[in-house]
Amino acid sequence: MKEGRVIQSTGKWYKITADDNTIEARLPGKFRLDAKEVTNPIAVGDYVDFETENDGTGIIREIKERKNYIPREATHGRRGEQILVSNVDRAWVVQSIRKPRLNTGFIDRFLVTCEAYEVPAGIIINKKDLANQKDLRLLEDKSELYENLGYEFLSTSIHDKESLLQLADQLKNQTSVFIGPSGVGKTSLLNAIDPDIDLKVNEISSYSNKGKHTTTFAKLIALSSGGYIVDTPGIREFGIVNIKKSELSLYFPEMREPREHCKYYNCTHFHEPKCGVVEAFEEGKIDPDRYHSYLNILETLPDY
Template identity: 60%
Template sequence: MPEEGRIVESTGRWYKVAYDEDTGMQTINCRLPGRFRLKDHALTNPIAVGDYVEFEINDDGSGSIEEIKDRENYLIRQSTHHQEDHQILAANIDRAYAVQSVKMPRMKQGFFDRFLVTCEAYQIPASIIINKMDLADENARAYVDSIAELYDSLGYPVLKTSIKDGKSLDRLQEDLRNNTSVFIGPSGVGKSSLLNSIDSNIDRKVGDISTFNEKGKHTTTFAKLLPLKIGGYIVDTPGIKEFGLVNIEPWELSLFFPEMLEARHNCKFNNCTHAHEPGCGVIESFKEGHIDADRYDSYLNILDSLQED
């Protein structure tokens, strides 16, 4: 009789599965038969942290995964080394958080926008965390406030956090309570420090920041599903410098920008890219100030990258 469990760690060759036995929650190291890898050659990992599986226990105490349950959703990105390959970062997620810092390393709005497009496309509720607010001077705080106002207005809650600010950590804890959440962001933005601060049972390694280029060093090697004392789980992922989009066509990109949904119905042409066409409702809405200039610039940059693929 197969056991049922959930993937809590992936190391490439082995998958650690948590399952409930009569003696309480257990974990077992499982292998994935080759037939699963043949189903989708584009995927670097046919199974991901957060997946629910059925497995058999072998005589040597290891496990063999026999079935991957249907996913409610999953977060995916383009491989940084091979554009034709895709990587599933986590599966069955209640909320995904794009994490960046005020500085060390500095924040890039384009990362937020690519991340949010993927969350819209794969039906994952999304939020933004801007960390290291204790390092922000007056000008940086004003900029963060403007970013927060923009994304809040689009339906993406923004949390401003610092491990030195207990109130910000309390709010983050309440967001995470009883949910399966995932943190996504570049190395060095403080994901591991945040996790260590909100749950004393979590002890993730914290790396240094290079003062030369303000880039963080990888401290998380493999994605891991961590249980929280407050209930729920958090997926800690390796640092991600870029977020390449997967299976999104240029013509549908505007569907994943909430501020463009209504305006695109006023376009003269059905195949309008909202970049240069006459009679474009999105361009008109942008000119009238209803679409933020930086967001529209992000849209054009993403559109160019999709058209190049």
């Protein structure tokens, strides 16, 4: 039995690296049956025990306990959750200031999941070379907001060497992941930071002004400066899973102290009287965009 790490998942087969070798491995059917509430029982980043078959392929026998992982609600009408990546030191949500435009709702949903699943998170706003003066003021405001909440915040451009050096320094000797919509420049950033990676890049669709999918499967890539990065397919939606309405405010750092002053233990901070979070919001202690993000997420969660 050998131990390896999953570096790519293509559905039925997995690429595993072990002892500087990469092999193709498959998963026995019992794992899929046991993980019926999860669309993918194994994720990129997982450590596994496997046996080598006579034809040189492998068969996975055990999935090691995860340090952490990032799930989202399954898409395309499937039930349960999809695990995007596991065992990472930091997860970066990547957005662009333009083409496609910045989506702070996506950022906040991502940060909630990272808080819930104990994954250190950071924010990258790319394509700052396209920003006008209004965009630059917005970047300053968002940088101050999220950094005060404890999140790393980087503004980047493949044409700005200083921003690339800052990002490269953040990725060094870590296992990181880039998650965001298609077209925001995740793959272009990686190519700019480490040209040896040489990943395929697509253009923005002139019709929809949105990105075309370039990365088809999540892939764990070794960086020449040390560490690993997971490049993931573009994600249009980030559905939150396994969080109750009464728990949601726990994953907004600015709401943790005010919620202690609520009259009701299961307060949703929306319509209840004597709510500490609402009072903090009305006193200007909680950013309006963040509070409205909270309400938008709250509306999507089940009542249980």
